[in-house]
Structure formats: C-alpha cells, structure tokens
Amino acid sequence: MSGSIASLSRSGTTFIVSANSFRTRVKICGITRPEDGRKAAQLGADAVGLVFHERSCRAVDRATAQAVIDALPPFVTVVALFQDPQAAFVRQVLRELRIDLLQFHGDEAPEFCEGFHRRYIKAIPMGEPGDPKAWVARYPSAVGFLLDSHSRGASGGSGEIFDWARVPHDAGVPLILAGGLSPENVGGAVRQARPFAVDVSTGVESAPGVKDPELMAAFISEVSNVHQGD
Numbered sequence: 026m027s028g029s030i031a032s033l034s035r036s037g038t039t040f041i042v043s044a045n046s047f048r049t050r051v052k053i054c055g056i057t058r059p060e061d062g063r064k065a066a067q068l069g070a071d072a073v074g075l076v077f078h079e080r081s082c083r084a085v086d087r088a089t090a091q092a093v094i095d096a097l098p099p100f101v102t103v104v105a106l107f108q109d110p111q112a113a114f115v116r117q118v119l120r121e122l123r124i125d126l127l128q129f130h131g132d133e134a135p136e137f138c139e140g141f142h143r144r145y146i147k148a149i150p151m152g153e154p155g156d157p158k159a160w161v162a163r164y165p166s167a168v169g170f171l172l173d174s175h176s177r178g179a180s181g182g183s184g185e186i187f188d189w190a191r192v193p194h195d196a197g198v199p200l201i202l203a204g205g206l207s208p209e210n211v212g213g214a215v216r217q218a219r220p221f222a223v224d225v226s227t228g229v230e231s232a233p234g235v236k237d238p239e240l241m242a243a244f245i246s247e248v249s250n251v252h253q254g255d
C-alpha cells in the first residue's frame with residue numbers, strides 16, 4: 026500500500042490519520058488471561074483491551090486485569106473498555122491499575138469521557154445510519170474513534186461486520202476499524218477502509234474470552250502483509 030500520510034491539526038495536535046505508508050496498528054480486545062496478553066504482545070500487537078463491562082462474556086475483575094497487565098512488556102498500550110459505566114467505577118479502575126487509554130463504548134457524553142483527564146477513544150455505533158463524522162465533531166477531546174457494528178444502546182464485540190464503504194477517509198482523526206474482523210477478512214478491510222488501526226475480539230477466539238494463538242498470529246500477519254504489498 027503506498028501514498029502520502031494524511032495528517033492535520035485537531036485541538037492543537039497533529040495526528041497521522043491514515044494507513045497509507047505506515048503499518049496499521051493492531052489492538053486485540055477482550056483479553057481475560059495473562060498468557061493471551063503475553064502472546065498477543067509477542068506476536069506484535071500494539072494494544073490489548075480489558076473489558077470492564079460486567080455484562081460482557083469477556084469482562085474481567087480488577088485482579089485478573091492486574092495479572093494481564095503484569096504479563097505485558099513495555100510499549101504495549103493497555104486499553105480499558107467501558108460501556109455506560111458509573112464514574113466512580115472508572116475512577117477506581119484508574120486508581121488501581123496502570124491503564125494507558127480509555128475506550129467508551131456506550132452513550133457516554135463528551136463531558137463524561139473527558140472528566141477522567143485521561144486519553145480516550147470513543148466507539149461509534151455503525152449498526153445504524155448516520156455520518157461517523159458527526160460523532161467526531163461531537164467529541165473534540167477524543168484521541169481516536171472506534172467504528173464497531175453495534176447499534177446505539179447495544180453492546181459491541183458481536184463478531185459482526187458493517188459496510189466498510191461507510192468509513193470516511195477524510196475524518197481527520199485516527200479511526201480504528203472493528204466489528205467482525207478475522208484473519209480471513211482483515212486484509213481486505215484494511216485495503217478498503219485504510220484505518221489507522223484495527224481492533225478484534227471474536228475473530229481470534231477459540232471460545233468467548235479465550236484467544237487462540239494461531240488466529241492472533243494469522244490476524245497480525247494478514248495486517249502486516251497489506252503493507253508488504255501482498
């Protein structure tokens with residue numbers, strides 16, 4: 026994949042926003058076991074996600090989250106995922122654990138998301154009509170947006186895709202493509218949508234919450250192949 030890197034200023038910061046001439050980042054979400062986190066990092070994942078939404082089959086308690094974090098080497102971003110949480114719960118997680126980035130997957134208002142004084146990404150529900158750029162405008166303090174296939178009010182992590190043609194190439198912020206990605210489809214998804222990063226959960230699992238090393242390896246390899254011209 027070749028072409029120029031798009032960048033522009035947002036809130037005084039310059040972001041590199043599209044995957045034209047550098048590698049697409051990979052986040053493996055819904056890690057529930059230290060060995061899965063360690064393996065994801067070994068394979069080259071840039072970030073791992075810990076789900077703090079209690080209704081998810083991938084929800085972790087704080088002790089488990091700590092064990093996963095302890096298994097990670099430096100330079101792997103730890104993302105804490107919440108869906109319409111109580112503010113006190115988010116604060117408790119931030120107090121007890123070394124979290125690098127927050128991910129809000131529900132109907133949280135911009136003021137709520139920025140109230141923790143921590144970098145955050147906001148999920149956009151692509152399971153309903155609408156222009157993703159309206160969400161970008163509504164959350165000026167978000168450092169990125171994760172496009173998932175859920176509808177507003179529904180949970181993410183469903184393993185379903187949405188129409189990648191709806192991913193804007195001129196959003197001006199880092200976009201993270203999610204929803205039903207797998208080793209089979211991620212190469213095509215990256216070529217078409219040209220996201221800053223991809224995020225996967227179901228597509229690299231052997232059972233809910235249990236990551237499969239071979240599927241994770243295949244997924245990361247498919248993403249890097251895009252940039253090697255395969």
Ligand SMILES: O=C(O)c1ccccc1N[C@@H]1O[C@H](COP(=O)(O)O)[C@@H](O)[C@H]1O
Nearest residue numbers: 054081181182183184204205225226227
């Ligand atoms: O993973 C979950 O259980 C989850 C629960 C609530 C909100 C979001 C959740 N996961 C996020 O959804 C994307 C896509 O998942 P999938 O690959 O389609 O299974 C996942 O990467 C998480 O960011």
